[in-house]
Amino acid sequence: MARVEDQAGLAAAEADIAHVASRRLDLAFRGGAGAFSVLLLLLFWQGFAHSGRVTPFMLPSFTVVLEYIKNDAIGGDLWINLGLTLYRAMAGFFIAAAGGIVLGALMSRNKLVHWFFDPIISVGFPMPKIAFLPVIILWLGVYDVAKISIVVFDATFPVVTATLAGIAAVEKELLWSARNMGANEREMMWQVVLPAASPQILTGLQVALPIALIVEIIAEMVMGGYGLGGAMMGASRFANSPGVFAGIVEIAVVGFILIKAMAMIRRRLLVWHQETAERTSA
Amino acid sequence: MKALIRYSPLLLLALAWEALARFNIVDSLALPPLSRVAVAWVDLVRDGELITNGEASLYRAFAGLLLAVLFGGALGMAMARWRMLDIFANPLVELFYPLPKSALIPITVLWLGFGDGSKILLIFLACMIPVTIGAYNGARGSEQVLVWSARSMGASRLRMMWDVVMPSALPELLNGIRTALALAFILLVSSELIVSQQGFGYLIGYLGSTGAYEGMYAVVLTVAFLGFAADRLYQILMQWLLRWRE
Numbered sequence: 001m002a003r004v005e006d007q008a009g010l011a012a013a014e015a016d017i018a019h020v021a022s023r024r025l026d027l028a029f030r031g032g033a034g035a036f037s038v039l040l041l042l043l044f045w046q047g048f049a050h051s052g053r054v055t056p057f058m059l060p061s062f063t064v065v066l067e068y069i070k071n072d073a074i075g076g077d078l079w080i081n082l083g084l085t086l087y088r089a090m091a092g093f094f095i096a097a098a099g100g101i102v103l104g105a106l107m108s109r110n111k112l113v114h115w116f117f118d119p120i121i122s123v124g125f126p127m128p129k130i131a132f133l134p135v136i137i138l139w140l141g142v143y144d145v146a147k148i149s150i151v152v153f154d155a156t157f158p159v160v161t162a163t164l165a166g167i168a169a170v171e172k173e174l175l176w177s178a179r180n181m182g183a184n185e186r187e188m189m190w191q192v193v194l195p196a197a198s199p200q201i202l203t204g205l206q207v208a209l210p211i212a213l214i215v216e217i218i219a220e221m222v223m224g225g226y227g228l229g230g231a232m233m234g235a236s237r238f239a240n241s242p243g244v245f246a247g248i249v250e251i252a253v254v255g256f257i258l259i260k261a262m263a264m265i266r267r268r269l270l271v272w273h274q275e276t277a278e279r280t281s282a
Numbered sequence: 283m284k285a286l287i288r289y290s291p292l293l294l295l296a297l298a299w300e301a302l303a304r305f306n307i308v309d310s311l312a313l314p315p316l317s318r319v320a321v322a323w324v325d326l327v328r329d330g331e332l333i334t335n336g337e338a339s340l341y342r343a344f345a346g347l348l349l350a351v352l353f354g355g356a357l358g359m360a361m362a363r364w365r366m367l368d369i370f371a372n373p374l375v376e377l378f379y380p381l382p383k384s385a386l387i388p389i390t391v392l393w394l395g396f397g398d399g400s401k402i403l404l405i406f407l408a409c410m411i412p413v414t415i416g417a418y419n420g421a422r423g424s425e426q427v428l429v430w431s432a433r434s435m436g437a438s439r440l441r442m443m444w445d446v447v448m449p450s451a452l453p454e455l456l457n458g459i460r461t462a463l464a465l466a467f468i469l470l471v472s473s474e475l476i477v478s479q480q481g482f483g484y485l486i487g488y489l490g491s492t493g494a495y496e497g498m499y500a501v502v503l504t505v506a507f508l509g510f511a512a513d514r515l516y517q518i519l520m521q522w523l524l525r526w527r528e
Contacts, residue, residue: 036370116294126513228385251381
């Protein structure tokens with residue numbers, strides 16, 4: 001009897017090892033294929049641009065665009081534009097994150113606050129708030145304050161809803177035992193409720209981050225001035241198509257890095273949570 | 283009555299707006315009273331400006347979204363079923379997913395100019411990503427047993443896609459389309475604000491630049507309301523489409 005069990009266990013272990021190995025292979029293969037298909041896309045871009053089917057105005061070749069970015073970087077404009085876009089988008093994002101979490105926590109604690117903000121949030125969330133951009137310009141002008149404000153206005157909503165939902169889903173047993181052990185209100189919030197709700201809050205932040213970037217780029221395009229979006233619009237006005245394509249490559253890289261970084265931060269912060277364990281073992 | 287209590291804060295906000303502007307607590311040029319905005323809205327509807335520009339905008343949004351749903355849905359489901367396609371298309375989807383979609387605005391203008399075409403292409407390209415991801419995740423979750431039994435009962439690949447994979451992918455696909463719907467409104471209005479000769483965004487920019495702020499507020503609120511209403515209607519449609527699930 002025992003022998004059969006041993007063998008079963010052994011077989012399972014072997015299957016496990018085989019599974020892990022095949023998964024590693026699969027991942028490596030996928031990584032290689034990923035790099036390959038991105039390379040293929042760039043080659044296709046280059047080839048298509050040179051094929052004569054499109055004018056260089058419609059699609060400048062990838063090398064021309066790279067050259068443009070390089071000159072921009074050497075000239076320094078790239079760093080100014082990049083810095084300003086990042087500064088505004090991140091300032092807006094962090095204000096929205098802090099404000100959204102605080103408002104969500106207050107709403108979950110206080111009936112009056114909840115009553116007042118609940119319809120505003122639930123009606124405001126699905127609205128295209130970018131339509132208010134001209135109103136923001138009317139009130140605040142076209143400089144940093146206005147650009148950051150529209151980002152805050154847009155990015156706060158997902159954070160509030162996620163915080164509310166996260167806090168509402170905290171297990172009652174957790175709250176009861178914390179209270180039993182004599183936690184006061186402040187300790188409850190900081191040491192029990194917010195940590196327990198943090199996976200959902202982080203999801204809200206992960207929704208808010210791309211919104212902040214999208215809105216910041218739009219604000220720069222409409223309001224003008226420095227920044228990656230503004231530079232792209234400027235290039236478009238002067239029919240400078242390498243400039244336009246350089247802009248989209250730069251913005252794509254920024255978006256890619258920020259959003260991957262956010263996902264990494266999530267895994268780091270939620271090491272204790274079963275979601276991370278599932279992801280790494282699955 | 284319950285709804286009245288629930289939504290009374292919005293009423294309070296509207297009253298506060300009116301009072302702030304009426305008693306000149308804030309500059310009534312920057313914030314015209316809500317009642318004057320309402321009058322301006324009626325005027326804009328009467329002379330047809332809101333309707334013609336609105337039609338242009340809604341046509342663009344709908345056309346772009348429809349193309350995105352058709353292509354994105356098909357691509358996502360195909361990626362989930364055919365491994366080779368998945369291996370090569372997935373990295374590209376992952377590459378374009380984090381792209382702040384508004385960066386596409388100048389490119390589509392470069393390609394197709396200021397008219398309908400550039401807006402439809404913009405909305406199509408941007409909305410395709412969430413739809414594809416929704417369809418892909420949904421179709422990957424469809425139970426292999428169902429797929430096998432359908433195959434063994436002699437369903438063709440296409441038939442199986444339609445009858446088995448699609449229904450089980452539906453909830454996630456519909457969620458992806460909801461994200462796309464919100465994105466479509468954002469990109470529509472902003473691209474029209476930036477470069478256009480027609481549409482809601484154009485009208486907002488035009489009225490703002492001529493100092494007709496009551497009218498500008500009227501159009502802004504109309505767009506905001508339409509975005510909200512579209513989402514609510516879509517949610518109802520979603521529930522109806524998913525009514526077979528318990």
